[in-house]
Amino acid sequence: MVDLSPFEKKLIALVSQGIPLVARPYHVLAQRLGCTEKEVIATLKKLLSKKIIRRFGATVRQNRSGYQGNVMVAWKVPAERLDEVGNFCARLHFVTHCYVRQTSPDWPYNFYTMVHAADEKECKELVTNLAKELKLKDYVLLFTEKEIVRKTRPYFPELLEKQT
Secondary structure, three states: OOOOOHHHHHHHHHHHOOOOOOOOHHHHHHHHHOOOHHHHHHHHHHHHHOOOOOOOOOOOOHHHOOOOEEEEEEEOOOHHHHHHHHHHHHOOOOEEEEEEOOOEOOEOOOEEEEEEEOOHHHHHHHHHHHHHHHOOOOEEEEEOOOOOOOOOOOOOHHHOOOOO
16 A cells, blocks of 8 residues: 555545645645645646656546437456457447456456447347447347446545535
């Protein structure tokens, strides 16, 4: 595990809540942390270079942006092909997540992808074509039936002051 300084943890806590949508977001973060904008930027660059922070990006609610289709695909992939299949799927524009997970006696699927498209029909077409390309025949489509909650995970929330 990586040792993070108290400052790094507090900065991670702040950015995990979202970056302020203002002209100088790092300046706002610096004010909250009691430091300079340069310190915030330098620390974020360091956390990115160490791969503690993977990326900065917008969270798009696909169902509100015209993408009504999304499906988790559970795949049965031979163990010796997991890296190959995972790396291939990770490069596809319609795949947002790739995971390897343990199997169980009644559930043989070990690789999971999230596929997004305009609708369920397009999702099915994309997955069918992907299965053919990867020469994988054993998979299950798990369409979302109901979204219960979607939120960003807070990191080190105990370090943030209570907002009233």
